[in-house]
Amino acid sequence: MVEAAGGSALTLMQLVAQLFSGFRDHAVYKGHQVFLYKRAQIFVGDVYGAFGGEGLGAFWDIDQLTMFADYRVPVVLRNMGILSYSDELVAKVERKEIIPAGSEEEVEIRACTVVAVERLREAIAHKFRGTGAQLPHAIQLDWWLWEIGEQNRQNHPPHHRTLTIFY
Numbered sequence: 504m505v506e507a508a509g510g511s512a513l514t515l516m517q518l519v520a521q522l523f524s525g526f527r528d529h530a531v532y533k534g535h536q537v538f539l540y541k542r543a544q545i546f547v548g549d550v551y552g553a554f555g556g557e558g559l560g561a562f563w564d565i566d567q568l569t570m571f572a573d574y575r576v577p578v579v580l581r582n583m584g585i586l587s588y589s590d591e592l593v594a595k596v597e598r599k600e601i602i603p604a605g606s607e608e609e610v611e612i613r614a615c616t617v618v619a620v621e622r623l624r625e626a627i628a629h630k631f632r633g634t635g636a637q638l639p640h641a642i643q644l645d646w647w648l649w650e651i652g653e654q655n656r657q658n659h660p661p662h663h664r665t666l667t668i669f670y
């Protein structure tokens with residue numbers, strides 16, 4: 504399957520989503536279909552990481568993947584003041600109330616995380632414009648943010664609770 508993707512991260516992600524229904528991570532939000540594809544993308548990210556971006560892990564479009572929208576990174580972004588939740592949502596998350604999979608709140612948390620990481624990339628690109636610095640891919644920012652979240656599991660506020668097969 505990796506070989507069939509011909510070095511394209513997006514093709515590999517699409518193949519995974521086509522072949523395995525459990526990876527077809529999408530939702531309908533206010534009448535619009537939203538594709539998050541967390542596990543299909545993290546699979547490609549893991550192949551890329553495991554091969555150090557070479558051989559089977561060489562993808563010319565790796566920068567096209569988004570961060571992997573799940574539950575740890577939004578906590579970190581909230582803590583950094585990059586994401587903010589409504590008082591109502593904060594209360595639900597703090598009470599560890601189940602936020603149903605595919606509900607508006609759950610899709611908003613995940614989709615806003617993707618957008619926030621893209622904005623972070625833009626801000627980094629702006630700050631380092633003209634310096635020749637190599638800009639991070641969304642998945643590299645994900646790894647960095649996720650690691651911060653893992654290291655702070657005890658002192659960060661709780662993450663949202665959702666029963667789902669998608670992350």
Ligand SMILES: Nc1nc2c(c(CN[C@H]3C=C[C@H](O)[C@@H]3O)cn2[C@@H]2O[C@H](COP(=O)(O)O)[C@@H](O)[C@H]2O)c(=O)[nH]1
Pocket residue numbers: 545548549552553570571572573575576645646649670
């Ligand atoms: N957004 C995001 N979510 C991530 C990861 C990782 C760690 N993996 C990276 C580390 C090196 C590799 O290159 C991997 O990519 C795990 N998780 C999620 O947490 C959950 C628990 O997982 P565990 O503790 O394994 O059982 C599961 O839903 C898992 O998918 C990440 O990096 N970003």
